[in-house]
Amino acid sequence: MSENPVRQEEPPVDPALERLVHDMIGRVADKWTLLILEILEDNGELRFTQIGRKVEGISQKMLTQTLRQMERDGLVKRTVHPVIPPRVEYRLTELGHSLSYAFCGVWTWAEANIGKVEAARAEFDARA
């Protein structure tokens, strides 16, 4: 290879860690997780149905499932008020906030480059 002059040293990454990181990203980069993360970041504490209304398009099943997963991963705190009808509040944990900050780069990339992507697609489709 003549080019690629600045090949940075690759510190030998622990492959087990790498697999875990991939799993994590796969889990966390899920569509609904991202949406809920964003909404809780913007709105603070919300109830089940409030989140459901804000996410728009999500089924109750996926809402429950995703929130459970996020709770298990330590991203959200779930607070049950033992009243009737039930009242359950969700809010981001510190970890949840930190993840939402980490995703800022991707969000801003997407916002900034959506035009380029669409242009690339149009060009590609025109060629084909």
Added chain:
Amino acid sequence: MSENPVRQEEPPVDPALERLVHDMIGRVADKWTLLILEILEDNGELRFTQIGRKVEGISQKMLTQTLRQMERDGLVKRTVHPVIPPRVEYRLTELGHSLSYAFCGVWTWAEANIGKVEAARAEFDARA
């Protein structure tokens, strides 16, 4: 709501843009795309089978499919050398590199917080 004192102003985001951004993230946050992005970022230009060997676990079908998608989105440049047997090289475009930088935050978050996530899971599973 008594808390949530620092509610930042939400500039009314164009909902169409928001949907597009979500689509983009959904597309781009795909497992194979992320892996290929990483490998091309680390290795520069690679051939089809070289990528296949490095990704490990990917089938030809998904490799082709993901590379096509990435090409269409303008993330990779595909160069065909008209020789026999065929020789096709893939490399990241500027856009591809910028996306991989954007994901750095998430990568480092995952690496840094994998312990916390696993601890949260263990605690959650113990309670249940």
Added chain:
DNA sequence: ATTTATACTTACCCAAAAGAGAGCGTAAGG
């Protein structure tokens, strides 16, 4: 003449993910 290598495409199939929709328990409000 047969094999090998490359970069695919196509067809078929399976399992997992997700959507749709009904049900549940209880109590306040009409």
Added chain:
DNA sequence: CCTTACGCTCTCTTTTGGGTAAGTATAAAT
């Protein structure tokens, strides 16, 4: 007494993701 609200759970069906295996074209190597 019937409805509504809430936060689910359960079941059923559809959709999607992804694996396997075979086929293709061609020329160099055996």
